Amino acid sequence: MKIEIWSDVACPWCYIGKRRFETALAAFPHRDAVEVQWRSYQLDPTLPEHYDGTELDYLSTRKGMAPAQVSQMFEHVAAQAKGEGLNYRFDAVVVANSFTAHRLLHLAAAHGKQDAAKERLLSDHFEHGKDIGSQEYLTGLGLDLGLDAGDLAELFSTDAYADDVRNDIAEARALGISGVPFFVIDRKFGLSGAQPADTFSAALEQAWQDSHPLVxxxxxxxxxxxxxxxxxxxxxxxxxxxxxxx
Structure with a gap:
């Protein structure tokens, strides 16, 4: 059974959804037969590599949200994250374009390290205030994962894996995906958003029964x-x- 997850590194609900999905998958009896693939998506592809301002500034100015509304949203999302064991620090988030980070995820996938890279990027962005648009940070992360230094340097000197990112985004558009996280199971079942773990569990079981009918x-x-x-x-x-x- 294959599960594709469209997600953005700069999406707070995507990290929460990852944790809830992982909880369901850990309890799924057939988890060893499940392949998980992370697919790229950008909530704001127009962002510069680095944005001079806080997350609150970004959402209130570029998205037209009132600062009080943004702060209230931060509190709600942080509380939901805490329930999954995550410590969000929106005051320390560095706003940056996630395109190169997605390219790194595709490089990591080529070496069987995609999930580890995804986990680090989300945690570093929302919990540790790291700059996901920084060449120095992304290179260090890649080296930590055991990726080749030459391959990492290529991310910043060429457009390696750029087409893979664009193709993921185009495929999301073709599937009618307009928000993330979005989970697609065997290209038959779709779940939108950071659903409760029980909902993921029910979807996994339904998809398994559909692909493995009783004979x-x-x-x-x-x-x-x-x-x-x-x-x-x-x-x-x-x-x-x-x-x-x-």
Whole structure:
């Protein structure tokens, strides 16, 4: 079962959604058969690499939100994050364009380190006030993950993985995704937002049952047509609403 998650590093609900999804996945009996792929999305691709102002300034000026409304939103989201064991510090968030960070995620994915990179980027951005647009920071993060120094330098001297990021964003648009986080299971089921863990659990179970339907077989190991039609009571040694077979 494959789960694709469209998400932005600069999205506070995306980190909360990641934690809630992970809680559900950890309890899922078939978790070892689940492949998770992080897909890129940008909430504001127009941001410069570095924005001279706080997160509150950014949302109140560029998004037209009243400062009091922004502060109230910060308190609510921080409380939700705390419930998932996360310590958001909106006063320390460095506002920056996330495009290069997404390119780093694709590089990390090529080396099996995507989830670790995603976790670090989200934590560093919302909990530790790191600049996700900084070459120095992204290089250090990549080295911490064991990525090659030459590959990391290439992120800043070429457009490596830029098309991968753009393709993810274009695919999100084609799927009708207009907000993140957004979870797509086997390209059949979609969940929008940082849903409660129980909702993720129900979706995982439903998707698993859909892709692994129960197949009824006869005594000789062949598929029984009557069972496939739902007439289970006709099978040998079974009971139904009308009684038991003999």
């Amino acid at each position: 009824m077989v006869g005594a000789a190991g062949t598929e029984a047509a009557d069972a496939a039609e739902g007439d289970a009571s006709a099978a040998s040694g079974a009971c139904g609403p009308d009684g038991c077979s003999v």
